[in-house]
């Protein structure tokens with residue numbers, strides 16, 4: 001039996017799952033929380049409601065609707081998608097495989113606002129440990145983050161780098177980092193260097209000399225997930241064709257992560273299109 005995994009349980013992910021499940025495909029949604037709708041107090045521009053509805057209420061209605069159809073839900077944070085015969089999804093809830101994947105992870109995350117971070121992108125600042133660890137073999141690096149995603153990236157890096165330091169930019173770590181890794185919780189003033197990153201300067205004027213920084217702030221964003229598997233992105237958005245297929249066959253994207261129009265109506269449409277396209281893709285595989 002073919003399997004589809006949808007990452008994200010917002011309007012795009014739920015909409016995609018409704019189409020894939022009703023087409024008879026085993027469908028699992030892996031999601032962290034209810035996404036952007038949690039912040040939307042009143043919605044009155046979406047079809048079919050006499051009175052404004054709260055974002056939380058609308059999100060929960062979507063979860064119940066998909067659950068009623070038999071969509072499986074796994075609560076967890078996805079760290080990476082790769083491909084080996086099948087798609088492999090690594091998450092805090094374990095490893096999953098699928099024949100097709102739909103990424104519906106919401107609004108692209110912007111880089112944390114730290115002086116120097118943009119300036120050194122591609123010159124020591126990386127957003128993808130799997131992609132770039134090799135370039136830092138035997139070097140001293142820092143991982144910027146405090147939580148599950150930072151720990152995951154650290155595990156990718158430790159076997160190749162000389163040493164790694166976690167820098168949390170003022171956040172308290174929510175996970176236990178390995179004993180041989182120092183953790184600096186000071187706020188960062190700036191990232192500096194010459195033609196490449198050379199140091200991180202903290203607000204207490206101390207400096208950490210490093211040759212690379214891996215940004216693993218918060219949850220893995222859509223473009224980080226896309227980059228690991230090699231799907232094309234532009235300005236943090238995942239690039240798709242009109243059928244919502246990315247540049248990787250069988251990998252689809254929908255909703256705010258494609259960066260077109262940050263509205264529920266668009267997310268639902270793209271989810272429906274990604275779902276039907278994924279079903280067609282799987283039927284062609286038989």
Ligand SMILES: Cc1cc2nc3c(=O)[nH]c(=O)nc-3n(C[C@H](O)[C@H](O)[C@H](O)COP(=O)(O)OP(=O)(O)OC[C@H]3O[C@@H](n4cnc5c(N)ncnc54)[C@H](O)[C@@H]3O)c2cc1C
Pocket residue numbers: 007008009010011012013030031032033034035036037039040041042043044045046076077078079104105106107219220221222254255256257261262263264265267
């Ligand atoms: C304050 C506010 C008010 C809004 N008001 C309106 C409005 O009135 N009308 C309107 O049309 N739109 C409104 N929007 C926009 C609307 O909420 C979004 O366009 C819509 O929710 C996008 O749907 P999505 O499924 O693409 O992403 P989201 O709804 O953001 O869902 C993303 C999903 O991906 C999951 N996820 C992300 N990363 C990972 C990961 N690494 N691992 C596992 N899961 C992950 C999240 O947990 C979530 O389940 C509003 C947004 C905000 C913030």
